[in-house]
Amino acid sequence: MMVMVFMVMMVMKRGDRVVFAQVPLLKSQLEALKRRADVSTTKDALQAAVDHYLRCPATEAPEHDGEEDEKEW
Secondary structure (H helix, E strand, O other): OOEEEEEEEEEEEEEEEEEEEEEEEEEHHHHHHHHHHHHOOHHHHHHHHHHHHHOOHHOOOOOOOOOOOOOOO
């Protein structure tokens, strides 16, 4: 059985800059994402997934209590 991996490019706009990101996905994952987002293109499916992740309350980070400084990596 052969597993196909796609390198997917997506564009996200942050401020004035456009950032290009790549992620390897199984073909089955990409097709499932397209069905779930009800879109036909890879770009639209990935954009819908990113938009959902950024807006979904279930993905919110825990509250920061201020005791530890955030580190910039």
